[in-house]
Amino acid sequence: MFFKNRFFNSPILILLSLLLLILISFAFIPTKPDEGMFPLSDIKSINLNEKGLKISVDEVYNPNGVSLVDALVKIGGCTGSFISDEGLIITNHHCVFSIVSNASTVENNYLENGFLAESREKELPAKGLTCRITDSYEDVSAEVLNAANTSEDISQRTTAISKKIKEIVDREEKKDSTIKAEVSEMFVGEQYILFRYKTINDVRLVYVPPRTIGEFGGESDNWVWPRHNGDFSFVRAYVAPDGSSTKYSESNVPYKPKKFLQVNPKGVNEEDFVFILGYPGRTFKHQPSQFLIMQEKYQLPYIQDLYSWLINLYEKRGENDPVFELEKVGEIQGLANTEKNYRGKIQGLDRLKLIQKKQEEEKQLQNFIESDPAFKEKYGSVLSEIDDVYKDAFKSGRRNLVLMMLSRNVDYYRLAEIFIDYKKEMMKPESERKSLYKEEKRNEFYNTITKLYNDFMPDLEPKILNKMLSDASAFEEFKDVEPFKSFSKQNNKEDFIADLYDDTFIKDSKEYFKLLEDADEKIEDLDDPYLQLVKSIFELGEIEKNKSQVRDGNLNILLAKLNDVKRQWMNKSFIPDANSTLRLTFGYVRGYSPRDATYFSPHTTLSGLIEKGKEYGDYKLNEKIKELYDKKDFGQFIHPELNDVPVNFIYNMDTSGGNSGSPIMDAYGKLVGVNFDRSFEATVNDYTWSEKYSRSIGVDIRYVLWVVQKVGGADFLLKEMGISL
Ligand code: ASP
Secondary structure, eight states: OGGGSHHHHOHHHHHHHHHHHHHHHHHHSOOOOOOOOEEGGGGGGSOHHHHTOOSOHHHHOOTTSOOGGGGEEEETTEEEEEOSTTOEEEEOHHHHHHHHHHHOOSSSOHHHHOEEOSSGGGOEEOTTOOEEEEEEEEEOHHHHHHHHHHOSSGGGHHHHHHHHHHHHHHHHHHHOTTEEEEEEEEETTTEEEEEEEEEEOEEEEEEEOOHHHHTTTHHHHTTOSSOOOOOOEEEEEEEOTTSOOOSOOTTOEEOOOSOOOOBOTTOOOTTOEEEEEEOOOBOOTTSOHHHHHHIIIIIHHHHHHHHHHHHHHHHHHHTTOHHHHHHHHHHHHHHHHHHHHHHHHHHHHHHHTHHHHHHHHHHHHHHHHHTSHHHHHHHTTHHHHHHHHHHHHHHHTTHHHHHHHHHHHOHHHHHHHHHHHHHHHTTSOGGGSOGGGSGGGHHHHHHHHHHHHHHOOTTTHHHHHHHHHHHHHHSGGGTTSTTHHHHHHOSOHHHHHHHHHHSOGGGSHHHHHHHHHOTTOOGGGOOOHHHHHHHHHHHHHHHHHHHHHHHHHHHHHHHHHHHHHHHHHHTSOOOOOOBSSOEEEEEEBOOBOOSTTOOBOSEEEHHHHHHHOBSSGGGBOOHHHHHHHHTTOOTTOOBTTTTBOEEEEEEOOOOOTTOTTOEEEOTTSOEEEEEEEEOGGGGGGGTOOOTTTOOEEEEEHHHHHHIIIIISOOHHHHHHTTOOO
8 A cells, every 4th residue: 555654644745745736737727818819910929839839920920921811711791711722711601601591592492401512613603702811911000090180170080080091991902903901990099900901702602511500509509508510611712814803704713822721630629729810890898888888778688679579570471481581591590690699798798797897997997097197187087088978878879779770671761761861962062972872883872772672571661660660769868859759659650650651652663763863853842751751860860970970089089098098007908809800819628617506518529419409490400410320420530538529619719700710720720620609608708708708619620521521422522621531
């Protein structure tokens, strides 16, 4: 027996060995990841090698050479990455969902059955999908802020900034016609970066798994861990034979990317270092507490309620109408995604008491400012001035939001709005008109109108208008405002709205175009109740627009000051909020404990998928998967410890919407998965991130490869990715 000897039993030795044990275990605890979506300019300063990266940081990002960053694309609102030198791109199934549903018919439904192009000629144009590659970037803050500072009127400050940005964009695109320029605001009123992008306009569908795989778990599982979703798809980028970007043409050839990612078919395991490059959309971590109050009180509940009402309406309508169902499936998916995300945010704000925490932080900041006369002089009134701006914003409440939703969801409302706006703009000289109303855009303008007529849903739209007007007229901030005030007094709202639809010239598209182009027809003279109702909402919108311009102008100065003093207080610099520009985030494959006495491990498996699968609803099992599982046909993509095919995994990285489709890479920069979601608790990430509850979800590369091979029967794609079979 080891401990028979007295020496081994001595308390000193036990203490020493305990100490040693603690030291050793500390040495193996991976470093805690930092919050953050690091912009390209910060990548070199993170010291990724210390965190676990095994290649040089130059291989990740190198502005003077080729690096992993060059394999990244922004595809639609998502991210994707090149995985072959023939322009093959991997992204999420949900990122091409609408494209696939648009390419489908009830008889030939690629969304339900999946799609595989067995040869290049059979690849289908992904209509409306484009890819962007970040080419270079440059700080243009001084130029933008100089222009802002010359505007005398605060309401003109943000307009001056937008004007300057447009000027820079035009200048850059003129210099090099092969690029698209964009100036992104990194810190409000402080930092503006010019990004140059290459755009690819010919993108084609290569492989899309059946919906039972690509959307397994549907809305029930969306924003949820554990998960078993094959949320991936393959597309290919094409360019003209001379390498230039062009629209779809049969003579186009696959794009040769500067860099493509190597796939690691062995994937990663618990606690492995991983990182993501991608294009996260919008986060709000540097906003003051009042911004969060606006979100909690107005934005989140209003949108959440409206979207869930719309989803219900469309789903019911589609129950016995497969054509309508297919037409609306993409829109419903988008609405449902936001609706559930907002529900998560509402719960998260409450659970974390985030607003109270921010308010407390602001109190402490004020104390810090007051402790030094120089600070007091410079920043003493910043927080109270922000308060004042928001006092005004609270008075407007949901006004802008409701107006925006009306024009987005009610086609006749939008047609009336365009009519009014167009007439107004046509009074101005051409050079001063909004760009959509310029002569060169005439076709586009007419197409917009035609599309609204085509999308019009006569049986549903009056109901939507009724819902939106009824809701708004019950809100405090609309009560005394026309036409909401009068609407609330209508005894029979349904009849009132039915009459509006019956009596308007908008229902006749020919008449609409005729009146639109007839300069003698003045809005005031048109005795059309629908148009007059929209006109009074339009006028309210103009007043609100002016008010929000003043607020934005003030905030542009105040938020810059706030961040400035916060940096000095905390003695650190910040990572800018996400704004759809290329970012890096890193972390570890790791489980978590979201609730009392609950622990979630980081990998799900094929066995778990089968267990979850029922014959109905969101968990409908794919027949082929069932068959393969019954035969235990796991092939080569098995997880050695789990002895199963790993399906999804989680990691403690900071991601957001737009990171969908981002490549998850291992310590060697090899592709080990595709990011597609976050856990429910992590929906609040957009306001604040924490290692405790923030987990992002990806599809394991082993599951991707297994599905492509065993379900898709597409060995040729695996070979193209360099997988030895
Ligand atoms: N699934 C998410 C989305 O809809 C991705 C995320 O936000 O994490 O964009």
